[in-house]
Amino acid sequence: MTPESFQFLTGLVKARSGIVLTTEKAYMLETRLAPILKRERLASLDALAGRLRSAPSLPLATEVVEALTTNESSFFRDGKPFEHLRKILPALAASRPAGQTLRVWSAASSTGQEAYSVAMIVNELGPVLGGRRVEILGTDLSRDVLARAQEGLFSQFEVQRGLPVQLLVKYFKPDSGRWRIADGLRTMVRWQCYNLLENPAILGRFDIIFCRNVLIYFDAATKTQVLSNISNQLQPDGYVYLGGAETVLGLTTRLVPSSGERGAYELMRSAAKAS
Amino acid sequence: MQNRSCLIVDDSPVVRRAARRIVEGLGFTVREAKDGAEALVSCRTEMPEAVLLDWNMPVMDGLEFLKHVRAEHGPSRPIIVLCTTEASIDRIVEALAAGAQEYIMKPFDAGILHDKFVQAGLLSDAA
Structure with missing residues (x-):
């Protein structure tokens, strides 16, 4: 070439x-x-x-x-953000007015492992969420991977990356040499073609935003733009998860690391700003 | 880091060699056995932290070994990860009921082995 x-x-x-x-x-x-x-x-x-x-x-x-x-993906990738999510979802559910849906966004969702991992966590938490409805949105630039995500059909190789075997048995069924995710989980996630460079206002506000291992591909100006975009869509007490190799340092002051939680970020509070 | 040990049980020398290379790369000292009976003796001599266990083997198969070792040593030691071409839900459920901590469907690679050792609590997910 x-x-x-x-x-x-x-x-x-x-x-x-x-x-x-x-x-x-x-x-x-x-x-x-x-x-x-x-x-x-x-x-x-x-x-x-x-x-x-x-x-x-x-x-x-x-x-x-x-x-x-498009990127390689695995279920429960990097573990930590999902442990954090498991911990904070009940509190977020309890803090919302009756009837309000909790919204989770898997930005750059690729073939869907991240969004489905969230769906499994929500399902496992079950009654702890007090019947709170949780809507999961998976977006990606590629219609190709979105179609795969939506189908919920994974290779034997894919279901062995990051997925505990107990959850494989519980939520997947063999389907002609591959593994199909349960309809109950599939219907928890909505998929939409979306480019992170576009204005995300059309997607609405979110309580939780996963935006992991995608900033690493952008230059500094674009990183700043994307971080600013997702900050605009985050509820005041919501959380953003970034990839292990990613940071907000020097890119935005609107997001700050959650204390003691690797990869978890929250909006800079006015109180914190004053101190 | 303490000396961590893994017993690899498979009747195929080729699979044992491939698995050994990966498991040593994860920081374990490796011993090998070619069937369940040999593995049982090995556990009695010196208990490994982990066992990577094939299912279909001559003399004593993996499931039989699993039942013996759980009866002798209890539910949590050693940590047992099945590693087999058996890939039906029934088989997986059967192995879990008999006391396996995790389950790998062959073929496997370093990524799968690493992830399954994390799931089984043998490694932290930091890597």
Whole structure:
């Protein structure tokens, strides 16, 4: 691949998704785009870049962006945020007026493991939530992964990443060599195609926002923009979870780490600001 | 870090070797047994912290070993992770009822083994 083609393809990804692919990621272009090259009968990434350069509005461009921006995922990834969620959900449920739904947002939900992990926690908590309705929204840039998430069908490999076997037995059924999540959990989650660079006001307010392992792909200005966007949608006493390698330092002052909780953030309170 | 030990029980030397490499990478000292009977003797000699246990083996299969070792040593020692091609819900439930802590459906890789050791309480999820 010529440097020009690499620049063009990564430029397309940056423009559409905000995600910055550095030159070390060149191998990823080769592996992730190989199926598209084959299907389109294109000889090389240069040929693909050429086609898109002459017709950038093709659906092909969207496909290329999606192929380069989906991530590996696992159930209950990194453990800690989910332990924290289990701890704070009952208190949040108790603090809301009768009839108000608790809302959880899995931003950049990929193939759905994060949102379904939340659904399992809500279901396991059961009566502790006092009948409070919990709505889970999973969003992703890629319609492809959203369709997979919505189907709730996971490979044997996927159901063994992060998922305790007791929960596998309880919530999944074998389905022609794969594992299908129970309808009861599937219907707890709504899926929507959404780009983190867009204004999230249309999604409404949330009590809990998972936005993990996605900021790492953005440049500083975009990180700040995304953190500001999600802060706007967070209830005053809500929580945001970021990935283990992510931070708000130097990016926003609106979110501060929850004391003693790795990866959990809350809105800066006016009281805390004064002290 | 204390000396942590894992007994790998599988009748296939190839699987034992692959599993050993991963489990040693997770910080465990590894011993091997090629069937349930050998594994039972090994546990009596020196109790390992963890057992990675195949199901279908000659002489004594994994489920039989599991029942013996639970009868002899109680429900929590050693921590037992099944690792087998058996992948039906009935089989998984049967192993859990007999006292297994976790269950791996083959084929496995380092990621799955790591995650299942976390689920079984053998590793922290920090990694």
